[in-house]
Amino acid sequence: MTRSKIVAIITGALSLLLAIGYLLLVQLLDFRGEMLPAPVDVVGWLVRDAL
Known part of the structure; x- marks a missing residue:
């Protein structure tokens, strides 16, 4: 086989x-299940501290 064929196979x-x-x-x-959104109270706390 030429080198190009070997590279193509690899x-x-x-x-x-x-x-x-x-x-x-x-x-x-x-498989882990349904994705649930973050609790709203935690998100509000993070946004308030960022401002």
Whole structure:
């Protein structure tokens, strides 16, 4: 095989590994459940102290 074919195969394999890793990460984060907003009283306290 020529050098360019080897580089293409390595790049493709790395791309597949990154894609699979990303999908696993998304599934893991999605498995945690529904995202809930921060409590309003805490947000108001932070905004008041910033001013």
